Amino acid sequence: MFGALTILYSPKFARVIAYMLQATEYSITAYIRWFWRTEDFRRIIYRKDLVLTRPSRLILRTLQLGMFLQIVTAIVLGIWSTHHHTSIFLPLAVALLLITPIFWAHLITIPLLLGRYLIIKPYYAFEVWKSRKLFTEHRATRIAVGGSYGKTSMKEILLTVLSEGKKTAATPANKNVSISHARFAQSLEGDEEILIIEFGEGAPGDVKKFTSYTKPHIGVITGLAPAHLDKYKTVEKAGRDIFSLADYLKDQNVYVNAESSETKPFLKSAFHLYSYQGVDRWVVSNLKQSIEGVKFVLSNGKTKIDLRSRLIGNHQVGPLALAAVLGLELGLSAEEVKAGVAKTEPFEHRMEPKQLSGGWLIDDTYNGNIEGMKAGLTLLKELPAKRKVYITPGLVDQGKNSVAIHEELGKAITKANPDLVVLIKHSVTDDIVRGINDGNYKGELRIESDPLDFYTNLKHFMATGDLVLMQNDWADNYN
Amino acid sequence: MKTVAVIFGGRSAEHDVSIITALASIIKPLELTNQYRVEAVYIAKDGSWYWDDRLKDISLYQSGEIEDFMRKAPKVHLLFDNGLMLVKSSQFAGRKMYRKVDIVFPATHGTYGEDGTLMGLLEMANVPYVGCNFRVSAVAMDKALAKKIIVYSGIKSTPWVSFYSNELSKPKSVLESIKKLSYPLFVKPAHLGSSIGISRVESEKELMNALEVAAHYDDKVIVEEEVKNLIELTLPIMGNDDPIPALLERPLTKPEDFFDFDTKYMQGGKKGSGKGTKGSQGYSELPAKIPKDLYDKAEKTALEAYKTLGCSGIARIDLLVNSKTKDVFFNEVNPLPGGLYAHNWQKAGISSVELVNKLIGYAEDKWRDKQKIATSFSTNYLKQF
Numbered sequence: 001m002f003g004a005l006t007i008l009y010s011p012k013f014a015r016v017i018a019y020m021l022q023a024t025e026y027s028i029t030a031y032i033r034w035f036w037r038t039e040d041f042r043r044i045i046y047r048k049d050l051v052l053t054r055p056s057r058l059i060l061r062t063l064q065l066g067m068f069l070q071i072v073t074a075i076v077l078g079i080w081s082t083h084h085h086t087s088i089f090l091p092l093a094v095a096l097l098l099i100t101p102i103f104w105a106h107l108i109t110i111p112l113l114l115g116r117y118l119i120i121k122p123y124y125a126f127e128v129w130k131s132r133k134l135f136t137e138h139r140a141t142r143i144a145v146g147g148s149y150g151k152t153s154m155k156e157i158l159l160t161v162l163s164e165g166k167k168t169a170a171t172p173a174n175k176n177v178s179i180s181h182a183r184f185a186q187s188l189e190g191d192e193e194i195l196i197i198e199f200g201e202g203a204p205g206d207v208k209k210f211t212s213y214t215k216p217h218i219g220v221i222t223g224l225a226p227a228h229l230d231k232y233k234t235v236e237k238a239g240r241d242i243f244s245l246a247d248y249l250k251d252q253n254v255y256v257n258a259e260s261s262e263t264k265p266f267l268k269s270a271f272h273l274y275s276y277q278g279v280d281r282w283v284v285s286n287l288k289q290s291i292e293g294v295k296f297v298l299s300n301g302k303t304k305i306d307l308r309s310r311l312i313g314n315h316q317v318g319p320l321a322l323a324a325v326l327g328l329e330l331g332l333s334a335e336e337v338k339a340g341v342a343k344t345e346p347f348e349h350r351m352e353p354k355q356l357s358g359g360w361l362i363d364d365t366y367n368g369n370i371e372g373m374k375a376g377l378t379l380l381k382e383l384p385a386k387r388k389v390y391i392t393p394g395l396v397d398q399g400k401n402s403v404a405i406h407e408e409l410g411k412a413i414t415k416a417n418p419d420l421v422v423l424i425k426h427s428v429t430d431d432i433v434r435g436i437n438d439g440n441y442k443g444e445l446r447i448e449s450d451p452l453d454f455y456t457n458l459k460h461f462m463a464t465g466d467l468v469l470m471q472n473d474w475a476d477n478y479n
Numbered sequence: 480m481k482t483v484a485v486i487f488g489g490r491s492a493e494h495d496v497s498i499i500t501a502l503a504s505i506i507k508p509l510e511l512t513n514q515y516r517v518e519a520v521y522i523a524k525d526g527s528w529y530w531d532d533r534l535k536d537i538s539l540y541q542s543g544e545i546e547d548f549m550r551k552a553p554k555v556h557l558l559f560d561n562g563l564m565l566v567k568s569s570q571f572a573g574r575k576m577y578r579k580v581d582i583v584f585p586a587t588h589g590t591y592g593e594d595g596t597l598m599g600l601l602e603m604a605n606v607p608y609v610g611c612n613f614r615v616s617a618v619a620m621d622k623a624l625a626k627k628i629i630v631y632s633g634i635k636s637t638p639w640v641s642f643y644s645n646e647l648s649k650p651k652s653v654l655e656s657i658k659k660l661s662y663p664l665f666v667k668p669a670h671l672g673s674s675i676g677i678s679r680v681e682s683e684k685e686l687m688n689a690l691e692v693a694a695h696y697d698d699k700v701i702v703e704e705e706v707k708n709l710i711e712l713t714l715p716i717m718g719n720d721d722p723i724p725a726l727l728e729r730p731l732t733k734p735e736d737f738f739d740f741d742t743k744y745m746q747g748g749k750k751g752s753g754k755g756t757k758g759s760q761g762y763s764e765l766p767a768k769i770p771k772d773l774y775d776k777a778e779k780t781a782l783e784a785y786k787t788l789g790c791s792g793i794a795r796i797d798l799l800v801n802s803k804t805k806d807v808f809f810n811e812v813n814p815l816p817g818g819l820y821a822h823n824w825q826k827a828g829i830s831s832v833e834l835v836n837k838l839i840g841y842a843e844d845k846w847r848d849k850q851k852i853a854t855s856f857s858t859n860y861l862k863q864f
Binding site for chain 2: 446457459460461462463465
């Protein structure tokens with residue numbers, strides 16, 4: 001208790017505040033929630049530390065200087081009131097001293113809010129306005145990729161496959177909001193034949209806004225699952241926003257992942273469905289998966305294409321088949337499609353197989369939704385291994401459905417039946433355990449309270465023949 | 480939660496190897512099990528005992544701060560009070576700290592530890608401990624004695640002679656006995672591991688120097704014939720009555736370039752042909768790529784040797800194989816393999832955490848079995864006196 005209080009008055013506290021702001025991407029609401037949720041500020045900077053950028057350095061210095069001046073003022077006032085026997089100022093000096101950390105932790109948000117509304121938002125709006133013209137005048141075929149999950153993977157698959165025959169550009173990494181789209185438009189050379197734009201929805205109306213300036217020709221909806229429910233409240237509302245992409249396209253050239261059950265209420269007959277079974281008339285057969293990737297045959301009548309990818313998991317087959325079909329429709333030859341699919345490989349932290357201590361570790365720590373988690377668990381169940389281990393802290397931002405979703409996750413874990421389940425202790429742990437117990441799990445269950453320590457020492461738990469699936473990794477601000 | 484005391488360091492030339500074994504291969508995995516309270520008990524080079532959590536930090540030894548630590552830290556006393564108890568001064572008001580030990584995990588290599596002396600102490604305390612008992616450890620640590628037992632049970636071993644170091648003051652009889660062996664020869668201290676003090680001798684003129692080197696480290700020296708068309712193999716084994724083998728491992732060295740201490744521990748095994756995987760003791764082929772019939776024969780020989788010597792818990796059997804004749808020779812047994820040979824167990828499908836857990840289990844089984852043995856016998860001898 002005493003230790004937890006001392007950090008409030010230590011020079012390190014300014015750094016903790018600056019880190020919390022940076023980790024929440026300067027979202028004042030998320031920061032304030034995190035601040036008041038925190039019981040011990042010593043545990044904040046643990047796994048990661050403040051990255052000194054221009055804004056973070058400015059915030060840090062402002063906090064340090066402001067807090068220092070307030071403490072000095074309080075001390076001077078205290079000494080002065082003692083010397084002059086003006087007892088009225090002594091409580092004021094004490095109060096000034098005591099409130100320093102809390103006062104500055106909140107005061108710092110005011111310039112940020114002012115900066116956001118007076119400078120950043122107008123600047124971003126201007127940049128987005130400029131990008132509308134750039135997108136409209138660009139002659140490339142524009143493919144928008146939206147959905148609650150699997151967007152970045154879908155975009156990367158499309159980029160890899162289509163680049164084999166066409167000059168293709170895509171929004172970088174997981175940069176998928178308005179300002180990222182605007183910067184992407186500015187970076188274009190003008191002679192691209194295909195543009196792929198990832199739509200990162202976060203609040204109602206986002207997708208409609210994205211379509212208004214990117215003006216896509218083709219829409220891909222990768223799936224629907226509970227995500228960003230803090231803003232959307234329900235999956236249905238999120239679905240309405242995501243499917244506004246189809247509205248913009250007048251239901252034409254819309255490709256939807258049929259493996260996502262939540263999309264069903266939104267499906268229309270004009271949509272093209274893709275799944276591990278195929279796309280439209282293209283049928284997937286001879287599907288085989290291993291830790292080294294997937295291979296399958298994509299056929300349409302007498303046309304057959306043997307495809308092989310280093311992406312792992314049967315859930316990757318649908319997106320691969322779609323990329324192949326879109327490639328053919330956009331003018332790639334079968335050979336180019338085949339070569340493109342062969343170049344697809346696991347993305348960092350997304351079903352990425354790694355060797356550790358002689359065993360296989362599948363790093364799926366960027367997976368943050370129940371559908372993706374279930375896909376991973378299916379893979380864990382299907383791949384052969386001497387011993388199977390599953391590690392997760394659970395999911396964030398699941399709104400009021402969090403309990404049900406985590407119980408569902410627990411049941412999915414039981415179905416995969418790993419020999420060992422390791423849950424990283426969080427607020428949702430009990431819900432997962434309940435789901436596991438309901439499923440009558442017979443293996444070993446461990447609950448680890450220190451993820452950093454556990455991940456660092458994972459090599460000691462692994463041996464040849466082991467298959468370890470690690471899903472999701474909570475950012476510090478969710479702790 | 481049971482308390483496991485990991486004892487390491489010791490009055491041995493392999494003191495530093497022991498620190499690595501304890502800290503990297505035993506203490507860390509034991510703590511990761513979340514099942515034990517792990518106490519680090521360090522025996523300094525002068526034989527003093529210390530017990531402190533700070534002793535779990537490798538930087539203490541690397542930085543040399545251990546000297547400062549030992550100057551300030553209280554030494555540990557042992558109390559045999561229905562088991563083993565660690566006792567040290569708390570340095571406040573004359574109070575003492577006590578810690579009852581449930582299981583001991585010895586991590587000492589070489590003399591005054593791996594040779595059975597520590598195990599004898601633990602037997603006296605009647606506390607469960609990991610690894611071979613004091614009798615096996617003592618035999619295993621005497622290469623000549625181990626070979627005698629092995630050969631007696633029908634397992635092959637290379638021709639050898641052994642003698643005590645003080646016999647070198649009048650070397651004539653020693654040199655005479657060596658004459659019956661064919662060169663090249665290996666000259667080794669009989670009780671040391673980690674390849675300390677070992678020399679390969681190709682002719683008689685190199686012999687005396689090699690004998691003196693070996694005698695410098697030990698009071699007993701063994702001289703053995705070299706195996707032709709040599710394949711060196713080693714097999715870690717664990718278990719009590721039904722031992723489990725790990726994988727046969729082949730150190731990738733040439734006969735003229737055998738593992739010495741420097742190659743094994745200091746150069747990361749860079750000497751030798753340098754192919755294969757880098758294990759805890761240098762480059763090796765894991766599992767050894769030898770014909771299946773030879774693999775099976777070698778594995779069987781090692782398991783027989785393990786049982787013949789009465790090993791329990793864990794040990795590593797070293798073999799020498801003539802690749803042309805397919806003769807498999809017992810070379811030596813190591814009752815506490817460096818780093819527990821965790822890299823080999825890992826390759827065999829047993830993680831470091833699983834390994835230490837199993838070894839604790841074997842220690843408890845062995846101790847329980849021992850409690851069934853009667854240690855008292857009623858007589859009227861005293862009354863008759």
